Amino acid sequence: MTPHPNEQKCAVVIAGGGTAGWLTAFSLVSRLGPLLDITLIESDAIGTVGVGEATIPTMRTFHRLLGIDEKEFMAQTQATFKLGIQFDNWANQGDRYIHSFGEIGQRSWMAEFHEFWLEAKAQGFGGELSDYCLELQAAQAQKFCLEVDKRPVNYAYHLNATAYAAYLRKKAEGAGVKRIEGKIAHTALDAVSGNIEAVQLEGGRLVEGDFFIDCTGFHGLLIGKALGVGYEDWSHWLAADRAVAVQTELTSAPVPYTKSIAHPAGWQWQIPLQHRMGNGLVYSSRFMDAQQAQDVLLDNLPGAPVADVRHLAFKTGRRHKAWHKNCVAIGLSSGFLEPLESTSIHLITTAILRLMKLFPFGNEYTQQAARFNAETSFEVEAVRDFIILHYHATQRTDSDFWNFYRMLDIPDSLRHRMQLFSENAYVWPDEVGLFRTDSWVQVMLGQGLYPKQHHGAGRLLDQHGLEQQLANIRQAIQKMVTKMPQHHDFITQYCATDGWER
Ligand SMILES: Cc1cc2nc3c(=O)[nH]c(=O)nc-3n(C[C@H](O)[C@H](O)[C@H](O)COP(=O)(O)OP(=O)(O)OC[C@H]3O[C@@H](n4cnc5c(N)ncnc54)[C@H](O)[C@@H]3O)c2cc1C
Incomplete structure (x- = not known):
C-alpha cells in the first residue's frame, strides 16, 4: 500500500456498483469528498443482484444526511411509501398481522404500552393492539401523508433497485467519483503487509489504491477471494438459501x-x-x-x-471480519441474512456511517478495524435474532420446513427474549436500537406468543380510568386516519414518476 500522508488525498477504490457500491461512493464523495480520490469499478456484463426494493425508516435519515431530495429520489426510482410489513400465514395458515413502523399507544417509564393493554384485555376491554398505532391503521386504510395534526408519520420506501443505483451513480459521478467499466480479473497484494495494492481488469488495466471497498455482492471478490476472509455460515438458523x-x-x-x-x-x-x-x-x-x-x-x-x-x-451468514487489512466489505460481500425484514440496505447505510467515522486517514488503523468489526457483529446479531423469531414462533405443522423451524435450537439471546415475553410481557429494544420495543411486541404477539403475566402498572388506574385513556388514544388515531389522503393520491401529487397515473 502506498502511504498517504494526511495532506494527500486517500485513493479509494470501490469494487462493484450495485446499491452498496453507489451508495458508498455517493456518501463518501458528498461528505468526505475533498479528502478522497474515489474510483468505482463495475461490470455491466456481470450486473447487479437486481432485487432489494423494500427499506426501513432509517433510510430517510441517511438520505437527509446526503442531502437527497425526497420527491426527486422517489420520482426517479418509481418509489412508493412503506408503513410496515403485512405477514400472512406465518403463525398459522389464515393468520394475518402487520409489523408497522409506528409507535403503539403511549408508554410510561415503568411499563410499556402493551402491558397496559394486556391489563385491559384481562379486564375484558381494550380492542386490538393494532388499534393504537397510527401507521398500522393508515396502512390498513391505504392512507398516507408525511404528517397529520403535526404528528410525523414514520415510514420507509419501496424503490426500483436498478433505478436507485442509476440515480446514485448520476449523483456520485456529478460530485467527482470516477467510474471504470470493466471486469476485475485479479487482485494484487503487497508481499509483506498482505494489503491490496491494486486490482487488475480483464485486458490488463491496473487500478491502484490506498483503501479498497468490496461491494462485489455475493462474489466477495476482494474480502473473500483475494484476502481469504472466511464466511460464518448461519444456515443452521436461517435455512433459506x-x-x-x-x-x-x-x-x-x-x-x-x-x-x-x-x-x-x-x-x-x-x-x-x-x-x-x-x-x-x-x-x-x-x-x-x-x-x-x-x-x-x-x-x-x-x-x-x-x-x-x-x-x-445465497448463503445466510456473515464474514468473519468485514474490515480486514486495507479493505472493508459493504453490502452482500459482507454477509446476508435474508430479506424478511428489509434490513440489508439499512446495514449498508450503517456500514457506510461507521466507515466514515472510523475512516483510515493515517497509515495505522488496526484498532479502527477492530472497532468496526465489533460494531458490525452486534448489529448483525440483533437483526439475526429478530428474523429467526418470525420463523421459530409458529404453530404451523403442515410441512417439514415449518417443523424444522418450530423445533429449531435458537440462539440463547433470542430464547431469553422469548421466555421473558411469554412469562412477563417484558420487552426491550435490541442492543443497537434498530428494532424497537414496538417491533418485538408486534411480531411476538403476531406470531402467537401471548404473555402469561404482565406488569401491574395498569392496575394502578381504576377500570374506568384505563378504559377512558385507551378509548381516547384509539379515537385520536381514527380521527387522524380519516384526515389522511389515500396513498396513491398522495404519490400522484407529491412524487409521481413521469407517466404514472391511476
Ligand atoms: C432475494 C433477495 C431479496 C432482497 N430483498 C431486499 C429487500 O427487500 N430490502 C433490502 O434492504 N435488501 C434486500 N436484499 C439485499 C439487497 O439486494 C442488497 O443488499 C443490495 O442490493 C446490495 O447489493 P450489493 O450492491 O452488495 O451487490 P450487487 O447488487 O450484486 O452488486 C455487485 C456489483 O459488483 C460488481 N461486480 C461483481 N464482480 C465483479 C468483477 N469481477 N468485476 C467488476 N465488477 C464486479 C457487479 O457488476 C455489481 O455492480 C435482497 C437480497 C436478495 C438476494
Whole structure:
C-alpha cells in the first residue's frame, strides 16, 4: 500500500456498483469528498443482484444526511411509501398481522404500552393492539401523508433497485467519483503487509489504491477471494438459501406496505412500486427444489409477469471480519441474512456511517478495524435474532420446513427474549436500537406468543380510568386516519414518476 500522508488525498477504490457500491461512493464523495480520490469499478456484463426494493425508516435519515431530495429520489426510482410489513400465514395458515413502523399507544417509564393493554384485555376491554398505532391503521386504510395534526408519520420506501443505483451513480459521478467499466480479473497484494495494492481488469488495466471497498455482492471478490476472509455460515438458523423473483404489472393502486406471505416451504414478497410489483419467493433448497419454487411463485402472482423469472442462490451468514487489512466489505460481500425484514440496505447505510467515522486517514488503523468489526457483529446479531423469531414462533405443522423451524435450537439471546415475553410481557429494544420495543411486541404477539403475566402498572388506574385513556388514544388515531389522503393520491401529487397515473 502506498502511504498517504494526511495532506494527500486517500485513493479509494470501490469494487462493484450495485446499491452498496453507489451508495458508498455517493456518501463518501458528498461528505468526505475533498479528502478522497474515489474510483468505482463495475461490470455491466456481470450486473447487479437486481432485487432489494423494500427499506426501513432509517433510510430517510441517511438520505437527509446526503442531502437527497425526497420527491426527486422517489420520482426517479418509481418509489412508493412503506408503513410496515403485512405477514400472512406465518403463525398459522389464515393468520394475518402487520409489523408497522409506528409507535403503539403511549408508554410510561415503568411499563410499556402493551402491558397496559394486556391489563385491559384481562379486564375484558381494550380492542386490538393494532388499534393504537397510527401507521398500522393508515396502512390498513391505504392512507398516507408525511404528517397529520403535526404528528410525523414514520415510514420507509419501496424503490426500483436498478433505478436507485442509476440515480446514485448520476449523483456520485456529478460530485467527482470516477467510474471504470470493466471486469476485475485479479487482485494484487503487497508481499509483506498482505494489503491490496491494486486490482487488475480483464485486458490488463491496473487500478491502484490506498483503501479498497468490496461491494462485489455475493462474489466477495476482494474480502473473500483475494484476502481469504472466511464466511460464518448461519444456515443452521436461517435455512433459506434460494430465491426466485419476477416483476408483474400493477393491477390495483399500490398499498403502503410490503406483503410477506408464508408458503409451505418459504415465503413470498410483494413490493408495490408506482409502475409495477416486485415479487419473489424465498425458500430453502433443503425443502423445495427450484421448479417447485417457481411454480408456487407463478401460481400466486398478483398480476401478469412483465419480466423473466430469475433464480438466485445465497448463503445466510456473515464474514468473519468485514474490515480486514486495507479493505472493508459493504453490502452482500459482507454477509446476508435474508430479506424478511428489509434490513440489508439499512446495514449498508450503517456500514457506510461507521466507515466514515472510523475512516483510515493515517497509515495505522488496526484498532479502527477492530472497532468496526465489533460494531458490525452486534448489529448483525440483533437483526439475526429478530428474523429467526418470525420463523421459530409458529404453530404451523403442515410441512417439514415449518417443523424444522418450530423445533429449531435458537440462539440463547433470542430464547431469553422469548421466555421473558411469554412469562412477563417484558420487552426491550435490541442492543443497537434498530428494532424497537414496538417491533418485538408486534411480531411476538403476531406470531402467537401471548404473555402469561404482565406488569401491574395498569392496575394502578381504576377500570374506568384505563378504559377512558385507551378509548381516547384509539379515537385520536381514527380521527387522524380519516384526515389522511389515500396513498396513491398522495404519490400522484407529491412524487409521481413521469407517466404514472391511476
Ligand atoms: C432475494 C433477495 C431479496 C432482497 N430483498 C431486499 C429487500 O427487500 N430490502 C433490502 O434492504 N435488501 C434486500 N436484499 C439485499 C439487497 O439486494 C442488497 O443488499 C443490495 O442490493 C446490495 O447489493 P450489493 O450492491 O452488495 O451487490 P450487487 O447488487 O450484486 O452488486 C455487485 C456489483 O459488483 C460488481 N461486480 C461483481 N464482480 C465483479 C468483477 N469481477 N468485476 C467488476 N465488477 C464486479 C457487479 O457488476 C455489481 O455492480 C435482497 C437480497 C436478495 C438476494
